Amino acid sequence: MAQNFYCMYCGNKYSSVTSLSSSTCTRHPNGSHKGKHALYEGSEKTKYTCKYCGNQYTSITSLTASNCTRHPNGSHKGRHSPAL
Ligand SMILES: [Zn+2]
Ligand SMILES: [Zn+2]
Numbered sequence: 001m002a003q004n005f006y007c008m009y010c011g012n013k014y015s016s017v018t019s020l021s022s023s024t025c026t027r028h029p030n031g032s033h034k035g036k037h038a039l040y041e042g043s044e045k046t047k048y049t050c051k052y053c054g055n056q057y058t059s060i061t062s063l064t065a066s067n068c069t070r071h072p073n074g075s076h077k078g079r080h081s082p083a084l
Contacts, residue, residue, distance in 0.1 A: 003015075003079050005039055008081065064080055
């Protein structure tokens with residue numbers, strides 16, 4: 001059965017971890033293209049919850065599109081991050 005793998009920073013979908021980790025991420029926490037995509041290790045869900053603030057989104061892409069008011073680096077100092 002085909003399984004999808006998602007980047008926890010940008011929500012891009014890949015068919016393998018190899019392809020996911022082989023390219024740089026536009027939403028990497030160190031800056032756009034400053035690092036590789038990172039595997040979201042949770043299961044596929046209909047709703048994703050930010051682990052910092054609890055806001056819910058229908059996709060990782062929409063979750064990580066905006067900054068988090070409760071980010072550990074400071075309010076709006078980083079993006080929402082999906083809980084597992
Ligand atoms: Zn990514
Ligand atoms: Zn958040």
